[in-house]
Amino acid sequence: MDTTAEELAVLLAQYQQERLEYLAWFEQQLQLLQTLKHGVELLLLVVSYLIYYLADCVAEVLALSPPNVF
Incomplete structure (x- = not known):
C-alpha cells in the first residue's frame, strides 16, 4: 500500500x-x-494617418485651378 x-x-x-x-x-x-x-494597433494608427494625408493631398490637387493650355 505504501x-x-x-x-x-x-x-x-x-x-x-x-x-x-x-x-x-x-x-x-x-x-x-x-x-x-x-503593434497592430500602432500600425493601424500609422496607416490611417497616411490615408488621411493622402486624401488631403488629393483634395489640394483637385482644388488647384487647371493650367491655361491655350
Whole structure:
C-alpha cells in the first residue's frame, strides 16, 4: 500500500510540475499576443494617418485651378 501511495505522490508532483510549466508557457504566449496587439494597433494608427494625408493631398490637387493650355 505504501508503494501505491508513493507512486501516486510522484505522479501528483509530476502533474503539478507540468501544470506550472504549462501555465508559464500560457502566460508567455499571452504576453506575446498583447505585444502583437499593440503593434497592430500602432500600425493601424500609422496607416490611417497616411490615408488621411493622402486624401488631403488629393483634395489640394483637385482644388488647384487647371493650367491655361491655350
